[in-house]
Amino acid sequence: MPRGGYVKVVFPSTFTLSSEATAVAQFSIRLGGSGASVATIFAASASGKYVIGSTNTALAANTKYTLRVAGLRNPRYLVDNTQVSDALKQYWALYTYDTDGQSDSDNLIDYGRGGTRDITQVAAIQTFSVEAFDTTNGVAGKYFITWYSETETKDKDVLVLPFPPETDFVSPTKNLKLTCKAVIDSLTKVDCEFKRNVKTSV
């Protein structure tokens, strides 16, 4: 690969480039893993999910180089690639280009795709509390569920809250639809449903 060529790494859509500035500042491609950097950053795109480096020396064929990308945020949920179909697998891809640009049709030198990464450690909810408004035994009434999370929450995420068996749900309309509402403005709409024997253990 010639000096002035390009190396482009495309990361899976479940990853996010949380800081383009960090990606720019810490980008490197090194011979082996510890040699001098052989490239400088050319572009970093959060929306395009890619980072491009420009080589400042020719890269030898059949030689191992290590590319470092920083400022990436892991997927916000667990990923077990052994449990998903090939169509849903999240692959990393790497392209090398000749000196005239990053055109897949005109300047592509090499292309590789196939690397996957599992996310195996589920994030912790920082604090969580369940409080009954009336703490008299046997009374049916309001409960306040409060939690603090630094993990990104999106529309239609589901919170599974297994109440202990000593409690019960009194359904006025027998439809098992709990009446739920957001108390503070971080949530606009909440829908609740009561189910028995939901297993949440891993």
Add this chain to the structure above:
Amino acid sequence: MTLTTVAKSTGLYKVQVENVRNPPSLRGSSKLGRIVQRTQTPGQEIAQYTTEIKIPTEYGGALVGLSGKNIFQVDEEYSATTAYEITFTPHSVVEARAVTLYLQYPSTIEPSAEMKTASGVPLKC
């Protein structure tokens, strides 16, 4: 619960749930199961809370309608050995297992050695 519309992607959240019945006694509850936040489809886990949470009960429920008219005395003659029929309505669920019913009677009543319930269950005095 489904967090249908999220206004802030991180931070503090608070939800009110209605019509949940408290534990039946002042013993409170056992611990809640594992609390999990997950995506709707296909249900991939996002976050969890594993520290133990129990639901305490602080105040005892009241028996409804326990007054003089709910205590029926079969024989009203003084010093007679008789039966009392006491009707009451539990405010809480009384589970189908061994429970203790504590009945305090006036000091002018002397219990016999053969006290039993209407269904024949012997009572300890």
